[in-house]
């Protein structure tokens with residue numbers, strides 16, 4: 001089969017003649033991918049910021065398709081089912097899965113001992129990601145092996161296009177969870193840092209959840225326009241002071257709820273030299289563009305909530321924890337518990353309340369994947385979300 005594979009920093013290739021995956025466990029299924037997407041999380045691997053990648057790893061954790069084969073113990077799926085596969089692999093049965101904490105499933109990470117060493121405890125297995133999360137072959141491929149396929153996959157009813165449901169596997173529930181864990185009240189100002197695909201779904205979710213005002217911060221004009229069309233007040237950080245504008249929009253009180261939909265990019269978008277400088281700078285406002293988390297802690301109204309879907313891979317320096325403590329802020333973060341939200345979100349899609357396809361700007365073949373990583377990374381050609389058709 002064909003698949004997009006990681007060959008090192010900024011080196012993704014479409015490789016041919018790879019072996020097709022096979023059933024390895026009775027609960028598995030093999031899915032023939034009809035659509036898959038490139039995510040901001042893939043860019044952390046592309047940029048070489050995520051430890052634990054190996055040459056030849058198959059990329060991709062946002063995918064859907066047709067079930068081609070099911071293991072003998074899988075009573076949920078049958079050949080021919082159309083499924084969206086959540087990016088978090090879940091056993092459905094461990095203590096954490098029973099609590100709905102799917103992204104910290106205690107069983108699905110087959111490289112537990114490595115994760116234990118680095119994180120203190122293992123987290124769920126993820127497709128097409130680092131070996132810290134199991135190193136499972138990803139979905140930017142013609143075929144994928146889906147472990148625990150009797151739990152995670154969402155069977156899609158007839159009448160919905162790939163474009164309407166594909167994002168149920170990650171960025172729609174990610175934006176939704178980021179907003180849900182803000183516990184939005186009608187008097188709240190919700191601020192979303194980052195107008196990438198995840199930020200877009202944070203904005204629309206916060207609007208649907210009834211926030212008084214939603215603000216979105218980025219410096220890419222077409223992304224800000226899309227957020228504005230979704231109901232957000234845009235702030236272009238190249239053109240105005242984020243802190244001053246947020247003070248003005250909240251009459252000096254600060255936003256109650258802040259969402260980081262950027263993650264490591266705040267580092268990745270800077271040269272290594274300026275990263276080293278940054279580490280030296282204890283003071284908050286000395287850099288040209290303060291780290292998103294520092295800015296969030298600084299502007300957030302005391303008693304507020306910081307919701308962090310943005311992905312971090314390693315250590316983060318100089319976070320003003322004293323300010324966070326004294327302001328009584330609540331931090332909520334993590335990989336998304338996708339299956340916690342999929343039933344409700346699928347229903348909202350079916351009812352026409354949400355149509356996630358608006359974020360797609362590029363639909364191309366799998367072979368064009370490597371070039372699209374670059375275009376998505378550099379935000380060229382108006383690129384917001386890329387869908388690949390293997």
Ligand code: NAD
Pocket residue numbers: 039040041042043044170171174193194195196197198199217218219220223237261262263264265266269289290291292308309310311312334335336
């Ligand atoms: P993206 O790279 O397309 O979007 C990030 C956006 O942030 C870009 O538009 C960029 O211009 C903007 N940005 C960069 N620095 C900024 C700054 N200092 N202030 C404001 N905006 C800034 O990525 P995406 O696909 O939208 O994903 C966003 C984040 O969410 C990534 O870190 C990704 O790994 C993470 N993510 C997390 C989960 C989860 O389960 N928690 C799931 C999917 C994605």
Ligand code: ZN
Pocket residue numbers: 039040041042061062087170171
């Ligand atoms: Zn993703």
Ligand code: ZN
Pocket residue numbers: 090091092093094095096097098104105106107108
């Ligand atoms: Zn589990």
